Amino acid sequence: MDGASSGTGLSLERVTKEFGAFVAVDDLSLHVPAGSFFALLGPSGCGKTTTLRMVAGLERPTRGRVRLGDEDVTDRRPHRRPVNTVFQSYALFPHLSVLENVAFGLRRRRVAEPLTRAHEALALVEMDHLADRRPALLSGGQQQRVALARALVNNPAVLLLDEPLGALDLKLRRQMQVELKRIQTEVGLTFVHVTHDQEEAMTMADTVAVMNAGRIEQMGSPADLYELPRTAFVANFLGQSNLLRGTVVEGPSVGPGSVLAVDVGTGRRVLVPTERAVRTEGEVLVGVRPEKLHLVTRDEEVPWDVNVVGPGRVTDVAFSGVSTQYQVAVPGLGTLGVFVQNISGGGEVRVGDEVHLACAVRHAFGLDGAEDVASGVAEDGAA
Amino acid sequence: MSGTTAAAVTAGVTARPDPPAARAARWRIGEAVVPIIATLAFAYLLVPIVYTVAFSFNDSVRTNLVWRGFTLEAWRNPCGAPQVCRALVNSLQVGLIATAVATVLGTLIAIALVRYRFRGRALANLLVFLPMSTPEVVLGAALLAQFLSLRVNPGFGTVVLAHVMFCISFVVVTVKARVATLDPRLEEAAADLYASPVQAFWRVTFPLLLPGIAAAALLAFSLSFDDFIITNFNSGSFTTFPKFVYVSATRGIPPQANVIGSAMFVLALLLVVAVQLVTVSRRRRR
Amino acid sequence: MSIVTAIGHGPGNARAATSPARAARGPAYLLLAPGIAYLGVFFVIPVVALLVTSLYVPVPGGDVGQFQPAFEWQNYVTVLSTYWPHLVRSFGYALVATLAALLIGYPVAYAIAVRARGRPFVQAMLLVLVIAPFFTSFILRTIAWKQILADESFVVAALRAVQLLPPDGRLTATAFAVVAGLTYNFLPFMTLPIYASLERLDPRLVEAGGDLYASGPTTFWRVTLPLSMPGVVSGTLLTFIPASGDFVNSVLLGNNGTTMIGQVIDSRFFKVSDYPGAAALSVVLMVAILLLVTSYIRRAGTEDLL
Numbered sequence: 001m002d003g004a005s006s007g008t009g010l011s012l013e014r015v016t017k018e019f020g021a022f023v024a025v026d027d028l029s030l031h032v033p034a035g036s037f038f039a040l041l042g043p044s045g046c047g048k049t050t051t052l053r054m055v056a057g058l059e060r061p062t063r064g065r066v067r068l069g070d071e072d073v074t075d076r077r078p079h080r081r082p083v084n085t086v087f088q089s090y091a092l093f094p095h096l097s098v099l100e101n102v103a104f105g106l107r108r109r110r111v112a113e114p115l116t117r118a119h120e121a122l123a124l125v126e127m128d129h130l131a132d133r134r135p136a137l138l139s140g141g142q143q144q145r146v147a148l149a150r151a152l153v154n155n156p157a158v159l160l161l162d163e164p165l166g167a168l169d170l171k172l173r174r175q176m177q178v179e180l181k182r183i184q185t186e187v188g189l190t191f192v193h194v195t196h197d198q199e200e201a202m203t204m205a206d207t208v209a210v211m212n213a214g215r216i217e218q219m220g221s222p223a224d225l226y227e228l229p230r231t232a233f234v235a236n237f238l239g240q241s242n243l244l245r246g247t248v249v250e251g252p253s254v255g256p257g258s259v260l261a262v263d264v265g266t267g268r269r270v271l272v273p274t275e276r277a278v279r280t281e282g283e284v285l286v287g288v289r290p291e292k293l294h295l296v297t298r299d300e301e302v303p304w305d306v307n308v309v310g311p312g313r314v315t316d317v318a319f320s321g322v323s324t325q326y327q328v329a330v331p332g333l334g335t336l337g338v339f340v341q342n343i344s345g346g347g348e349v350r351v352g353d354e355v356h357l358a359c360a361v362r363h364a365f366g367l368d369g370a371e372d373v374a375s376g377v378a379e380d381g382a383a
Numbered sequence: 384m385s386g387t388t389a390a391a392v393t394a395g396v397t398a399r400p401d402p403p404a405a406r407a408a409r410w411r412i413g414e415a416v417v418p419i420i421a422t423l424a425f426a427y428l429l430v431p432i433v434y435t436v437a438f439s440f441n442d443s444v445r446t447n448l449v450w451r452g453f454t455l456e457a458w459r460n461p462c463g464a465p466q467v468c469r470a471l472v473n474s475l476q477v478g479l480i481a482t483a484v485a486t487v488l489g490t491l492i493a494i495a496l497v498r499y500r501f502r503g504r505a506l507a508n509l510l511v512f513l514p515m516s517t518p519e520v521v522l523g524a525a526l527l528a529q530f531l532s533l534r535v536n537p538g539f540g541t542v543v544l545a546h547v548m549f550c551i552s553f554v555v556v557t558v559k560a561r562v563a564t565l566d567p568r569l570e571e572a573a574a575d576l577y578a579s580p581v582q583a584f585w586r587v588t589f590p591l592l593l594p595g596i597a598a599a600a601l602l603a604f605s606l607s608f609d610d611f612i613i614t615n616f617n618s619g620s621f622t623t624f625p626k627f628v629y630v631s632a633t634r635g636i637p638p639q640a641n642v643i644g645s646a647m648f649v650l651a652l653l654l655v656v657a658v659q660l661v662t663v664s665r666r667r668r669r
Numbered sequence: 670m671s672i673v674t675a676i677g678h679g680p681g682n683a684r685a686a687t688s689p690a691r692a693a694r695g696p697a698y699l700l701l702a703p704g705i706a707y708l709g710v711f712f713v714i715p716v717v718a719l720l721v722t723s724l725y726v727p728v729p730g731g732d733v734g735q736f737q738p739a740f741e742w743q744n745y746v747t748v749l750s751t752y753w754p755h756l757v758r759s760f761g762y763a764l765v766a767t768l769a770a771l772l773i774g775y776p777v778a779y780a781i782a783v784r785a786r787g788r789p790f791v792q793a794m795l796l797v798l799v800i801a802p803f804f805t806s807f808i809l810r811t812i813a814w815k816q817i818l819a820d821e822s823f824v825v826a827a828l829r830a831v832q833l834l835p836p837d838g839r840l841t842a843t844a845f846a847v848v849a850g851l852t853y854n855f856l857p858f859m860t861l862p863i864y865a866s867l868e869r870l871d872p873r874l875v876e877a878g879g880d881l882y883a884s885g886p887t888t889f890w891r892v893t894l895p896l897s898m899p900g901v902v903s904g905t906l907l908t909f910i911p912a913s914g915d916f917v918n919s920v921l922l923g924n925n926g927t928t929m930i931g932q933v934i935d936s937r938f939f940k941v942s943d944y945p946g947a948a949a950l951s952v953v954l955m956v957a958i959l960l961l962v963t964s965y966i967r968r969a970g971t972e973d974l975l
Contacts, residue, residue, distance in 0.1 A: 056571075056575055057574075057575075058571050058574070058575070077574070078571070078574040078575050079573075079574045079575070079576075079577045079578055079579050079580075079582075079583075080577075083575070084575055084576065085571075085572070085575045087568055087571070087572055088568075089566075089568065091566060091568040091569050091571070091572040092572075093569060093572070093573075093587055094569075094591065095587075095590045095591055104573070104576045104578070104586075105576035105577050108576060108577035108578050108579075108582060109577050150576070151575075151576075154576070154577070414885070416776070417776045417779055417780050417784060418780060418784070420772075420773065420776035420777070421776050421777045421779075421780035421781075423773075424773045424774070424776065424777045424856070425777070425795075425798055427773070427853065427856075428798065428799065428802055428853070428856060428857075429798065430813075430817065431802075431805075431810040431811075431813035431814050431817065431853075432801075432802060432805050432810065432813075434813040434816070434817055435805055435809055435810065435813050438813075438816075448816060448819075487703075488703050488704035488707055489704060491700040491701070491703065491704055492700065492701055492704040492705065494700055495696075495697045495698075495700035495701045496701075498697075499696065499697035499700075501697040501698065504697075507701055507705055510705060510708050510709075510712070510713070511708070513712065514708065514712050515907075515910070516906070516910055516958060516959065516962055517716075517910075517955055517958070518910060518911060518913060518914020518915075518931065518954060518955070518958065519911060519914055519915075519931075520914045520915075520916065520930075520931040520934050520935060520951065520954070521716075521719070521914060521934075521951040521952075521954055521955045522712075522715075524719065524934055524938055524947055524948065524951045525712075525715035525716050525718065525719040525948075525951065526711065526715045527938070528715065528718055528719055528722050528944060528948060529714060529715040529718045531944075532718060532722075544711055545711070547707065547711070548707065548708065548711040548712055551704055551707065551708060552708075555704075560865075580696075605800070605803040605804060606803075608803075608804070608806075609803050609804075609806055609807050611807070611808055611917060612914075612915070612916070612917070612931070615935075616935075616938070624806055625806045625807070625808045625809075628806055628808045628809050628812065629808045629917070632808070632812055632921065636809075636812060640806075640809060641809070644804075644805040644806050644809045644810075645805065647804040647805060647806075648801055648802075648804050648805045650804070651797065651800070651801045651803075651804040652797055652801060655793060655794075655796075655797040656793075656794070656797075658793075659789070659790055659793045659794075662789075663789070663790065
């Protein structure tokens, strides 16, 4: 290996891919900085794999350009691109040994001492002891490592990972997430990772782009995306959200700490920070994450910077060890989810209890009221 | 499953007309039927071969119809009968050339049909299918009519041309099945790892298709080697082994023909046993 | 293209549909070109030439075997009115032989694919016993049958002794012998496709049948047999088509009353040099088979397998 050489940046400029009448990728632009770990996250069929394949050269964009560093590679065949892929089902060559699989790309480029380098790459993924095996005799996790070594050994400008952990069981997946991140830091290459698993994307990536229906809904660091989703799809696909439909009745207020007052039905008013709202007038969706909500049982004095809704009735309590998940039905608002961390050691709230729900105003966010509240809810990523 | 559905299902099972014991007995008879029929069928398949082998040792005079005593004469001198070895060599030559050409052409068609979507694909499929669904006598007559109208004299060349034609379809069908089991992502992986399309074919596609191609070649060879009807139409005075046997049937088949038939059978058996032993031992070594 | 997959019932289409279809068509045509051109020159053109020849008329005052182009549809009327019994007989024999081969071949395929599952060496040996007859010339084997069943053979003597055969009864030169010969010769073509589809059958499906309270025979009729239908369809086609055009069995094992259509075409061609007549009969045979095969595939419902 050439050691910690940094990768190359990747840019897609207004890329569109059509299959007949179906638009798989719709006028998509993005930039992946050199040496970063970038995740394309979305439900199946959102166009993320097609995007990856266009970078690899396995599909040709209908319109738009693909650039690696300063170079336009749109018209280059896959075998002439300095890009390597870890395929979804690994696509290891069944007739070649593990070692020859890893040496395949080196041999094609006539790199000196291909076997030595292949051994080094296998050592990096802790698979060198199985170098003489055929892929069919390896477990899923082992095949995954070989596929990774086979791509990494070529020291590509960009390494593409297409759902690389999809076939592994949960425990192995967690372990490989940590390991992939370690390897990426170690070799310093640019990684582009396609997944439908929001947890996987958030654990590993520096930047996550959430894709839906061929477009990027929102792009940013995992924390930014989670704390401040800008569309209902992102709010629901990345974690869970409680979204309440309402109308802006007041604001935005002037000065620092500007807020909007939103009527979420039957005169209940909640406040949303103006800078956290996509719209500042008319129909909006007010969102709040379940863990930001608190159950209030007694009649308490509420400070001005806390939104309270209720009363509602607890309809379900699910204890999961670290936390407890409550479902609270609030007349006129629907059912809201609440996560309560298991700090006090035992639930005092039971099914049928009457509660209020409170959350800090700074945790509320506002979305466009024209959006579907359920957008992205039942998609495969909301694990 | 709710209690009522479970009850209904159980009721359905117990309410079967015949008691379980009777059913089990009937099924045991059913179990026995398969091996019995299979054994009889193998006997049916093998009786004429045993007969052929036995009469290769017959001490025959002129005709090889009646058992007259054991001799190794025909085996010692397999080319002893006039023309028999000539016919065998002709058949082998035709078979090898026809197999080689048909295997290449058929494999290319199979790859195209499975891997690509293109206009005229259905038509190409139909064209591959039609020779298989046409009786040999029609194929033979059609080709001969063509050769006659072009004033081509039937012989070695026309036989090879005819054999390639009817072998192609069988090669296509056999190789197609193999191509279909091949993950197209393997070729993409090869391209992704800097293999040009030509390199990807020879390094990845071809080795993986090889078992299917070999099976297709074996099938093509056996079809060609055993063909009589099409050959008979298009061979003129050129004689293949089956034609030799058919023609000499009226006069009496020399025991040397039985020797050749027996030897081919034994060779085929040995080949398969050898291939099996190799695969088994390779599997153990891993 | 239902007919095509019925014979070549590779799993091709189902898989290929999910695999990314290649965008470029150029390579496809390049790959196809040589083989398709070959089939065009040595199959399509001859068949068209056969059609044309079937309409020729004898050269007035010419020698035997001299014909000139014409549109004489009468050729068809003549051969059909003369030889329709041979055509019917051929299809009858082929049908009986196909059914017999199915009844024999299915258990054989089942024994190899299902009963011997997990014992690759046994499977390979049994398979080779099915295939190996190919290598002992089928003419040689048919002649062996002729001699085994000959009037003076011990088989006939034994059958007469136990009175299964009347004293003057015989086995060769009978319709029975012809059908038995056809069954025998095309048995491997029936067995192998059925074997292939049974071999591919997931044993867990059969277990699931048993788990869902189906008895052994019920599981077979409801699960195993339907799933092996593609093999049965291609096996029956690969047996019926060549059997209906065959004449070797009827020449070697039959008599004047068992003459099949292939024999007529052969002798029209070679013995009396009636090329238009032979061509017309060939066309009739080909069209009849295509019609039968198409309606069979429709009925067997294998179109769904596409």
